[in-house]
Amino acid sequence: MKNYKLHRIERVGLAILKKPKGISEREMVFSLNITSGRNEINELEHLLGIQFTREWHTTKDGLCQYYIYSIPERYTAKVLLDFLINKIELRTGKTITLNEQELILNQFPNIR
DSSP: OOOOOOOHHHHHHHHHHHOTTOEEHHHHHHHHOOTTHHHHHHHHHHHHTOOOEEEEEEOTTSSOEEEEEEOOSHHHHHHHHHHHHHHHHHHHSOOOOHHHHHHHHTTSOOOO
8 A cells, every 4th residue: 555645734633633732833834844834724624614723922032923723622623533534544544543532632621
């Protein structure tokens, strides 16, 4: 089986799931090599009918501003995780185990 690279939207989705305190646009540039991660955030919200939390931050020197995106609660994390599992499984045949899924989901509060 061919080893497929994750698509941009999948990389952003996994990154936001792995960082319960959020991921900034700047981090997406440096860690994911994605210069416009907000496009993938907006696309995920539109496709899945979910809403990420956005926090506006200013750099230490006060010259630039950027968002930090985070997952507000477990339901949103579950919707995103299910989407990513389906996308990755269809293209690669690989999956995220149930144990890994629980570890990811337990990072987020169950508000709903």
